[in-house]
Amino acid sequence: MLALRRHKRQFTALxxxxxxxxxxxxxxxxxxxFNSTANEPFKMVNEYHPFVDFKFVIPEIxxxxxxxxxxxxxxxxxxxxxxxxxxxxxxxIRQTWGNRENCEQRKASQDERLKHLRWLLVFVVGKAxxxxxxxxxxMAEARQYNDMLIGNITDNYINNIIKFYMGQVWASRxxxxxxxxxxxxxxxxIPRVLEYLVNAKFPRPFYGGRINPPSKVDRKxxxxxxxxxxxxxxAYFPRMNYGGFFILxxxxxxxxxxxxxxxxxxxxxxAYVGVAxxxxxxxxxxxxxxxxxxxxxxxxxxxxxxxxxxxSWSALGxxxxxxxxxxxxxxxxxxxxxxxxxDTEYHRCITTAVYLWxxxxxxxxxxxxxx
Numbered sequence: 001m002l003a004l005r006r007h008k009r010q011f012t013a014l015x016x017x018x019x020x021x022x023x024x025x026x027x028x029x030x031x032x033x034f035n036s037t038a039n040e041p042f043k044m045v046n047e048y049h050p051f052v053d054f055k056f057v058i059p060e061i062x063x064x065x066x067x068x069x070x071x072x073x074x075x076x077x078x079x080x081x082x083x084x085x086x087x088x089x090x091x092x093i094r095q096t097w098g099n100r101e102n103c104e105q106r107k108a109s110q111d112e113r114l115k116h117l118r119w120l121l122v123f124v125v126g127k128a129x130x131x132x133x134x135x136x137x138x139m140a141e142a143r144q145y146n147d148m149l150i151g152n153i154t155d156n157y158i159n160n161i162i163k164f165y166m167g168q169v170w171a172s173r174x175x176x177x178x179x180x181x182x183x184x185x186x187x188x189x190i191p192r193v194l195e196y197l198v199n200a201k202f203p204r205p206f207y208g209g210r211i212n213p214p215s216k217v218d219r220k221x222x223x224x225x226x227x228x229x230x231x232x233x234x235a236y237f238p239r240m241n242y243g244g245f246f247i248l249x250x251x252x253x254x255x256x257x258x259x260x261x262x263x264x265x266x267x268x269x270x271a272y273v274g275v276a277x278x279x280x281x282x283x284x285x286x287x288x289x290x291x292x293x294x295x296x297x298x299x300x301x302x303x304x305x306x307x308x309x310x311x312s313w314s315a316l317g318x319x320x321x322x323x324x325x326x327x328x329x330x331x332x333x334x335x336x337x338x339x340x341x342x343d344t345e346y347h348r349c350i351t352t353a354v355y356l357w358x359x360x361x362x363x364x365x366x367x368x369x370x371x
Contacts, residue, residue: 044219044228050158054265056257057166059149061142063122071176072117073194073247076167079184081138081155082128085322089184090123092322094145096329097188103337108191117194123148123184124167126155157224157267164269165260172253177202179253182245186317187325193247193314196287207277208285209246210292210315211239212270231266232275240274241284242292244318255280289314298324307335308349 077093080086096102098121108114125148128134142148151166153159164181171179178197182188197203214236218226248256259276266272277284291313293301298320310332320328 044221044226045230047228048230048264048266049221049226049228050267052158052161052265052267054162054260056169057151057153057162059151059166059170061139061148061150062170063120063146063148065120069175070118071120071174073119073178073180073190073197074171074174074176075119075121075180075182075188075190076171077121077123077182077184078160078163078167079123079125081125081150082132082134086125086184087137087141088322089325090141090148092325093121093184094147096325097190102329103333104189104191107336108194111191113198114191114194117198119190119194121147121190122167124163125150126153126159126163127151128155159267161265161267161269161272164273165257165265168248168253168256172250172257176250178206178247178249180245180247181243182315183243183318185320186244186315187320187328188245188315189313192289196289196314197247203285204249205252205280205282206247206249206285207241207252207273207282208287209241210244210290211284211286212242212274214239225268225271227266227268227271231264232271237271238274238278239284240270240277243270244292245290245315246270246273247287252277252280252282287314291316292318299327302327302331305331306349311335312349 075098077090077098079090099105125138127150128138138148138150142150149167149170151163153162153166155163167181168179180188180193200206216236217232217234219228220226256273256276259279262279263272263275274284289312293316302324310328316328
């Protein structure tokens with residue numbers, strides 16, 4: 001007893017130390033358990049994640065056209081509502097590949113195959129919301145250029161699928177043969193896209209673009225492209241066309257509209273369209289001249305491009321800044337404004353394998369015949 005009293009303070013301190021360590025370890029273990037289970041698949045099974053409040057939206061502002069019949073292709077460019085950067089992107093497109101007065105457009109107007117194929121380009125935008133004057137600026141821009149769809153939806157990545165449908169449903173009101181969905185960070189040679197469809201003999205049904213092979217579905221809750229099993233319970237998305245640019249024939253638009261009643265739309269719009277096309281038994285068509293580069297600094301890449309590469313592409317991107325688009329356009333115009341043929345097949349670059357094979361053959365001829 002005497003020893004116990006003598007060491008009472010030490011025992012008390014030890015007791016409280018043990019309790020403190022226990023509490024800290026318990027909290028740490030609980031947090032570790034939470035973090036380790038937060039991304040487990042079962043968390044993504046019973047709820048729609050991320051939730052898309054899908055609805056069909058008729059744009060509040062849309063272009064007014066004098067002639068609405070016989071539109072061969074409607075180019076629907078997804079753009080953003082919030083910030084000056086998106087207005088700069090739209091302006092860059094108006095000045096470059098969307099401008100009907102550029103060299104290639106003028107040449108196409110003299111081409112018997114293309115000159116009667118009418119196309120229209122519109123930007124598809126939502127609302128920026130309170131806290132900025134972006135909505136007022138965007139509406140003024142729409143009135144000035146008469147080339148924008150503005151819908152009453154919050155403009156964010158989750159609502160991309162609603163923007164996609166807003167553009168497609170609006171386009172389906174016209175006598176349109178094809179729609180081309182693009183983003184505002186790409187470059188498209190519209191006459192060459194028209195030429196492709198002519199050479200392909202106006203395919204229908206048609207779902208064409210740059211093909212992405214079957215890809216694993218992201219289930220991480222914090223992932224930008226993650227979706228729950230509730231939306232799509234397969235492990236892999238089917239082959240589909242990248243969302244930067246793809247073409248749909250108009251006979252598919254009604255099917256896409258009805259499909260939302262069979263599968264709830266999720267925010268990854270190109271994947272949703274790809275799944276729908278798989279369920280329609282429509283195989284994606286590969287357009288060889290569509291060139292997609294992921295996350296590459298375009299300004300550095302532009303300096304290394306060969307002329308034959310530039311002339312062989314009919315659509316390229318993405319992640320091109322407004323300045324990148326203008327720089328590429330200046331170089332492209334310097335080539336196209338000459339008298340060279342513009343058919344994309346004419347300008348295919350010789351692949352490295354073919355080049356080496358030809359070089360080897362020439363060397364063999366020099367050694368064995370010419371000498």
